[in-house]
Amino acid sequence: MKILDHAERADIFNEDEKRVDWHDETLWWIRQKRDKSAHQIPEWENLRNAASAIKSNTLSNLHDYLLEFEKNALKNGIIIHWAVDAKEHNEIVHRLLKEKGINKMVKSKSMLTEECHLNEYLEQNGIEVIDSDLGERIVQLAKEPPSHIVLPCIHKKKEEIGELFHEHLGTPKGNADPQTLTEAARVHLRDTFLTRRAALTGVNFAVAETGEIVICTNEGNADMGAHLADIHIACMGIEKIIPKREHLSVFLRLLARSATGQPITTYSSHFAKPRDGKELHIILVDNGRTRQLGREEFRNSLKCIRCGACMNTCPVYRRSGGHSYHNAISGPIGAILAPNLDMKQYADLPFASTLCGSCSNVCPVKIDIHDQLYKWRQVLVKEGYATTAKEIAMKTMATTLSSPTLYKIAGKAARTTLKYAPLIINNKFNAWYLQREMPKVPKSSFGEWYKINRKNNE
Amino acid sequence: MKVALFIPCYVDQFYPQVAIATLELLENLGIDVTYPSSQTCCGQPMANSGFEHLTGGCNSLFVKNFSGFDYIVAPSGSCVLHIREHLHDENEPELAKHIAATTYELTSFLTDILKVDVLKSSFPHKVGMHQSCHGQRGLKLSQMTELNAPDFSKPGQLLNLVKDIELVELDRKDECCGFGGTFCVAEETVSVKMGKDRVKDHAKHHVEYITGVDLSCLMHMEGILNRQQSPIKIIHIAEILNGVKA
Amino acid sequence: MNSRDQILAAVKANQPELTLLPQLDSFFQGQETALIEKFTQVLTGIGGKVTVVADTTEIISLLKANYSLDQIRVISPLSTMQEIAINAIDNRHPHELQNVELAILPAHFAVAENGACWLSEAMLLDRVLPFITQHLILIVNKIDILPTMHHAYEKIGNEHYGYGTFIAGPSKTADIEQSLVLGAHGARSLWVFLI
Structure with a gap:
């Protein structure tokens, strides 16, 4: 089966233009909240510089920091696991649950587990997973992946959520009041928290110096899960390490402000030791990260702290929806991370951008996202992931533009055709003409005009 | 001061009046301007599509055409950004580097090199300024709303020298129009939607003209405006600064 | 080679040349001085309530x-709250805290720029208490x-806690x-008392 590419999925998303407007405006509103919040901090740009420099240092010394983190975490009584890929990560989680005879688990948000498709894997192995972040629970009930890393169900209308909750949680039919629906989820998930012996969470930051991990939520779901379970499994990519505890100040100042415009998330919880008599496991996952670390042009993508600001500001994302990226992480950052995982499957994503550069400007760790999109395009074409038609067109164009004579002939031919036989160009096979008029044809090119009007310079 | 005029290929073919306005504007400021007639294109259409390796021909042609000048000036932020960031020539590496560094987008050449502070032109119309991304975020022609940094605008500074012009403030001051090179056809739906939304912002503020430093963006929005049979017209900033002939 | 060694070897082979860590000193300068006002304004803005007592x-x-x-379960580790709260719980069964209506907890300090209060395990009775309670009262x-957060981490220093958390406002x-x-x-609500 052919996987639909970004443009095809964007076409589907755009069938309902009013909905696109709503999606665009909602995310633009969050971008504006981010601006307001960031502009209140005079040292904002210095904070971004500092965050970027801390992450540069982390990546340049990651080997030693991982060892330091491991040593300190072990000293704190945390159990450390290493997984080279998604498969091994999923197997470790499954094994830990099996050893304890657990077949039901509550999970808070972890984009890594989305990347590894953990839920599907565990379900195939007879383990029930309930996502506890409200947005994630909603998309889980709808059997959809999240469309945004911070706002998983930003693509869903409240009426649709009301319908889902009516079906699954027994809320009154036709009730789409966010307050009522959230309350229903609170009651439903409180019962889940109280009855699950295992809780899985993501990790926002892991501090090498102390061996502690920090998890940020607004809902309190990571804490509710972890503090009530016998076993807390925290999954993290190896790039989540930061060198020192004091560096948390920089990242916690930037994270929520960039994400939603809040000054900080409601909860920023630091887990240094397991609860008395309970277990805390941390799984350190590679899954392509060391490969990306070795790609000089793309390694900065590993600085990402998953705030989602690049999605909110991206004019394409806002009008194509998160699912158009067909990857766990959507938007501009997803488009530079995904080709590292699978060039063939995600060859379309670096082209799903106008290279406007807004993403790089909002990025709290100053990843050169739009430059990396440009660079991925070069890599993907060289690796043979461009269509033959495109390759022929580009070669023809390059030949024409390398020759002043051919260029003049082609230019004149194009103008003549447009003027005297516009239907050759203005038809449904011309994507420009579908919703746009072609430019009007002038009497002559500037080159032709110049030859007549500035004779002396010739 | 010897200046070479670099006219992007699609401007040469479809918008000669903009090239003429640029030429006249510079000539009227007393600059010795030459248009090297063998120029074609900067190579950006291929490069942005992932075919930068095919731009060698364009690069050496560019170096050949534009050597021997103090500055190279173009009425386009996008093409200039491409030259600044990507022009190279294996046979003439230093020369290519020098050419790239002395290639200027028109408005920044006027404000930074010529330090223009008086203009004779008048444009008694309501105008919306489109911030083209490559000029704004790439060449830093004006401050970007994402950053917490002081406001400035080189094109805005020049437009403010034009008599009787009324510049409007848009809801979204610097959102991309969706042109994006081959993006405009490869992602036709999103490209057009972005363009429609940009045009709507200008229309909401009752502009008569949309101006900007890049005709690629303006051409895209013009295509949409004309399809909508909108009375709003596009005009390149060079035409306003030079004074439009009635 | 096991997975650990495999990953570490790959990291070592692929990591770039060492770069320096930035200095954070400048972030301590020129900050807010009207701290109570700022804290109150920010926390109120994110749904919390602040009262100076x-x-x-x-x-x-x-x-x-x-x-x-008298009709609800109130828990607090503070001896000063003995009149209205119970200070003993059974840590083996944090689940039984599910009917706690009010938890009154001390916070080590608060942060003006973002309305956050820092709590650590030693003062919580149980880690889940500030989350499972319907309403949370913090005393600072x-x-x-x-x-700012820079001052916050300077204050935390290298304290050895098992668990610590910044709480800024009610759960939302x-x-x-x-x-x-x-x-x-x-917690559905957060009320911070400044003494």
């Missing part, structure tokens, strides 16, 4: 006026309001069409 007696009377304390000394979500709803999974 003279002493714990005043807190007790305010709580009495706002909650039917007025003099312990710090300007905006996952449904970006409509803000207070009381997601954690």
Whole structure:
């Protein structure tokens, strides 16, 4: 089966233009909240510089920091696991649950587990997973992946959520009041928290110096899960390490402000030791990260702290929806991370951008996202992931533009055709003409005009 | 001061009046301007599509055409950004580097090199300024709303020298129009939607003209405006600064 | 080679040349001085409530006026709250805290720039308490309001806690069409008393 590419999925998303407007405006509103919040901090740009420099240092010394983190975490009584890929990560989680005879688990948000498709894997192995972040629970009930890393169900209308909750949680039919629906989820998930012996969470930051991990939520779901379970499994990519505890100040100042415009998330919880008599496991996952670390042009993508600001500001994302990226992480950052995982499957994503550069400007760790999109395009074409038609067109164009004579002939031919036989160009096979008029044809090119009007310079 | 005029290929073919306005504007400021007639294109259409390796021909042609000048000036932020960031020539590496560094987008050449502070032109119309991304975020022609940094605008500074012009403030001051090179056809739906939304912002503020430093963006929005049979017209900033002939 | 060694070897082979860590000193300068006002403004803005009080007696009377304390389960580790709260729980079964209506906890310090209060395990009775309680009361000394997170981590230093958390406001979500709803999974309300 052919996987639909970004443009095809964007076409589907755009069938309902009013909905696109709503999606665009909602995310633009969050971008504006981010601006307001960031502009209140005079040292904002210095904070971004500092965050970027801390992450540069982390990546340049990651080997030693991982060892330091491991040593300190072990000293704190945390159990450390290493997984080279998604498969091994999923197997470790499954094994830990099996050893304890657990077949039901509550999970808070972890984009890594989305990347590894953990839920599907565990379900195939007879383990029930309930996502506890409200947005994630909603998309889980709808059997959809999240469309945004911070706002998983930003693509869903409240009426649709009301319908889902009516079906699954027994809320009154036709009730789409966010307050009522959230309350229903609170009651439903409180019962889940109280009855699950295992809780899985993501990790926002892991501090090498102390061996502690920090998890940020607004809902309190990571804490509710972890503090009530016998076993807390925290999954993290190896790039989540930061060198020192004091560096948390920089990242916690930037994270929520960039994400939603809040000054900080409601909860920023630091887990240094397991609860008395309970277990805390941390799984350190590679899954392509060391490969990306070795790609000089793309390694900065590993600085990402998953705030989602690049999605909110991206004019394409806002009008194509998160699912158009067909990857766990959507938007501009997803488009530079995904080709590292699978060039063939995600060859379309670096082209799903106008290279406007807004993403790089909002990025709290100053990843050169739009430059990396440009660079991925070069890599993907060289690796043979461009269509033959495109390759022929580009070669023809390059030949024409390398020759002043051919260029003049082609230019004149194009103008003549447009003027005297516009239907050759203005038809449904011309994507420009579908919703746009072609430019009007002038009497002559500037080159032709110049030859007549500035004779002396010739 | 010897200046070479670099006219992007699609401007040469479809918008000669903009090239003429640029030429006249510079000539009227007393600059010795030459248009090297063998120029074609900067190579950006291929490069942005992932075919930068095919731009060698364009690069050496560019170096050949534009050597021997103090500055190279173009009425386009996008093409200039491409030259600044990507022009190279294996046979003439230093020369290519020098050419790239002395290639200027028109408005920044006027404000930074010529330090223009008086203009004779008048444009008694309501105008919306489109911030083209490559000029704004790439060449830093004006401050970007994402950053917490002081406001400035080189094109805005020049437009403010034009008599009787009324510049409007848009809801979204610097959102991309969706042109994006081959993006405009490869992602036709999103490209057009972005363009429609940009045009709507200008229309909401009752502009008569949309101006900007890049005709690629303006051409895209013009295509949409004309399809909508909108009375709003596009005009390149060079035409306003030079004074439009009635 | 096991996975650990395989990953570490790959990291070592692929990591770039060492770069320096930045200095953070400049972030301590030129910060807010009206700390109580700033803290109150920020925390109120994110759904919390702040009251400046003279002493714990005043807190007790305010709580009495706002909650039917004799009808609800109130937990606090503070001896000063003994009149209205119980200070013993069974840590082996944190689940039984599910019917706690009010938890009154001390915070080490608060942060003006973002309305956050720092709590650590030693003062919590149980880690889940500030989350499972329906309503959360935090008590902070007025003099312990710090300007920014940089000052906060300077104060935390290399303290050895098992668990610590910044709490800024009540639990909340905006996952449904970006409509803000207070009381997601954690406490429905947060009331901070500054003494």
